[in-house]
Amino acid sequence: MKTQKVDFDVVVIGGGPAGLSGALTLARARRSVLVIDAGEPRNAPASAVHNYLGREGVAPGELVSVGRGEVAGYGGEFLAGRVATAKGSAADGFRVVLEEGADVPEVTASRLLVTTGLVDELPPVPGVAERFGREVLHCPYCHGWEVRDTPIGILATGPLAVHQAQMWRQWSEDVTLFRHTAPEFDDEQYEQLAARDIAVVDGEVVALEVTDDRLTGVTLAGGRVIPVRAVVVAPLFTARGGVLADLGAAAADWEMAGHVVGSYVPTDPAGATSVPGVWAAGNVADPTEVVIGSAVAGLRAAAAINGDLIAEETARAVEARRTAGRRDRHK
Template sequence: MNERTEHSMNSTPEGGGQYYDAVVIGGGAAGLGGALTLARARRSVLVVDAGQPRNAPADGVHAYPGREGTPPAELLADGRAEVRGYGGEFISGSAIAAERHEDDGFRVTLAGGGELRARRLLVTTGIVDELPDVPGLAELWGTDVLHCPYCHGWEVRDRAIGILATGPLAVHQALLWRQWSTDVTLFPHTMGEPDEQQYEELAARGVGVVAGEVTALEVRDGRLHGVRLGSGKLIPCQVLVVTPQLTVRAGLIASLGLESTDLEMAGQVIGSRIAADASGATAVPGVWVAGNVANPTDQVIAAAAAGVRAGAAINADLIAEETRRAVAARRAPFSAQLESEVCEVVLGDRRHGL
C-alpha cells in the first residue's frame, strides 16, 4: 500500500487540486469508519479533521468490544493509521462551507482559505454539548460531571451521585443511575418538584430529593466535592449528572442546504439532528451523514458502525454512477443519431444503384 502524508491547512493536498471520490468532514469514530470502508474499496479519500473529538475529556471508550477502556486519543490514532494504510489522506483543520460544483461534485471551503473537490461528501462533524448554566460544570465535564451511565456508570459505581434536573427526564435519569449506586440524590434545580407518583418511585428506589436551585459546584483538589444551593447549603456528592442540549454544528450543514430537526425524547426536545435514511443519505444528493450529527445519543461503537454503513452506501452510489457512464459510453458508437446517419447513407447508395 502506498502511504500518504498528512497535510496542514496551509498546504495543497497531494496532487494539487485532486478530485477525490469522497471527502469525509470530521475525523472521529464515524468519519474513520467511513474513510476506512471507502479506502478499502479503493476509493480516493480525504478526511478533514479539526481535532476536537466530543469525548476527548473521557478516560476511555466503553462498551466497545475489543477496545474496552481504550483512551479516545489512542483509538483515533489507531484508526487514522489504518486509514492511511489503505491510501487514505488527512488534512488538519475545519471545513466551513460546501457547495455543489457544476460537474455534479462538490467544492469544500477550508477555514484557512483552501478548497477541496469531491464527488461525494460524508459529514461526521458531530454535535456540541451545551451545558446548563452553572459555574464549574464545564471544568469538570467528562470527569466528575457526566451524562451517560453506559459510558461512565461503571467507573463511578458506588459513589455519591447527584442528578441536576433541567427537564422532565430528570426522574428517569435518577432511577437509571440508581443501577450503579445506592447513593443517588435528585436536585430538582429549575425543573420544579416531582409529582406524587415520581416521589413514590424515587422513594421506593431509595433516591433522595433535595429542593433548591444549584448555584455552584464545590471543587477540592480538582475533584467534585459537592453542590452549593442558593441557600448557601453544601450538599456533598462526587459525581453530578447533567443533561446537555445536543446541538448540531450548523455552519457547514447550512451551506449544503440541509436543515437540522428537533431530537425528542419522552416528549422533550433534547437537541437537534440531521435527518437521513438508514445508510446516512440526506435530502441532498451526494451528501451522507454519520455519527452524532445524525444520531446524537449514539455511543462510539454505534457511530463507527454508522460510518461504515455510510461508506459502503457511498461506494455503491459511485459504482451506480460509473456504471451509467460506462453504459452510455458503450452505447455511444450506436447512438440513434449515428444509426440515422448510417441509414441515410445506405438508402442513398441504394437509390443510386450502388
C-alpha cells in the same frame, strides 16, 4: 499529514470514529478519500472509551490515532482545518471551502460524508463545563461503572430528570436528585423516587465543590454543601450541522418523551441526507450514538456511498458504450 490533491471521490468532514470508519471503508474500496478534521473531538475530556468490543478502556486519542494510521495505510489522506462552507451537487460535484489557515484552501469531491458530531450545551453552573467528561457526566452506559457505589447527584434542569435519577440508581444506592431548575415533580414521580430511596433536594445548585482536583460536593443557593462524587447533567445535544445546512440538509428538533432535548440532521438508515450525494453519520445524525455505534454508522454510510458511485459509473459506462455503438453504425 498534508494532501497534495484537491479532487477526491469522497471528502469526509470530521475525523472521529464515524468519519474514520467511513474513510477506512472507502479507502479499502479503492476510492480516493480525504478526511478534513478540526481536531476538536467531543470526547476529548474523557479518559477512556467504553462498550467498544475489543477496545474496552482505550483512550479516545489512542483510538483516533490508530484509526488514522489504518486509513492512511490504505491510501486515505488527511487535512487539518475547519470547513467554512460546502456547495455543489451530486451531478456537478461538491466544492468544500476551508477556513483561513488550512494548508489547502478548498477541495472538490463527487460525494460528501459529514461526521461533525454535536455540541453539548451544558447547564450554566460554575464548574460544570470544567469537569464535564470527568466527574460531570451524562451517559450511564459510558461512565456508570466508573462511579458505581459512590454518592451521585442528578442536576435536574428539565422534565426528564426523574428518568435520569432512576437510570443512575442502577449503579449506586446513593443517588440524590437536586431539583435545581426543573419543574415540580408530580405525586407519582415522588412515589417512584421514594420507592427506590432516591433523595430529593430542593433549591438551586450554584457551584461545584472541588478538593485536590476531585469533585467533592455541590453547593446550594443557601450555602449548604452536599457531598457527591459525580454530578449527572442533561446537556442540550446540538448538531454541528452548519455544513449540512449550507448544502440544504437542515437540522430538526430531537425529542425524547415529547420534549425537545437537542437537534439532529435526518438521514435514512444508510445515512443518506435529503440532499443527493450527501451522507451523514455519527452524533450529527443520531445524538444517542455511542462510539462503537458511530463507527458502524460510518461504515454503513461509506458502503452506501460506494454503491452510489458504482451506479453512477455504470450508467456512464453504458452510455459510453451506446455512443460508441452508434458511431460504429454510422461509419
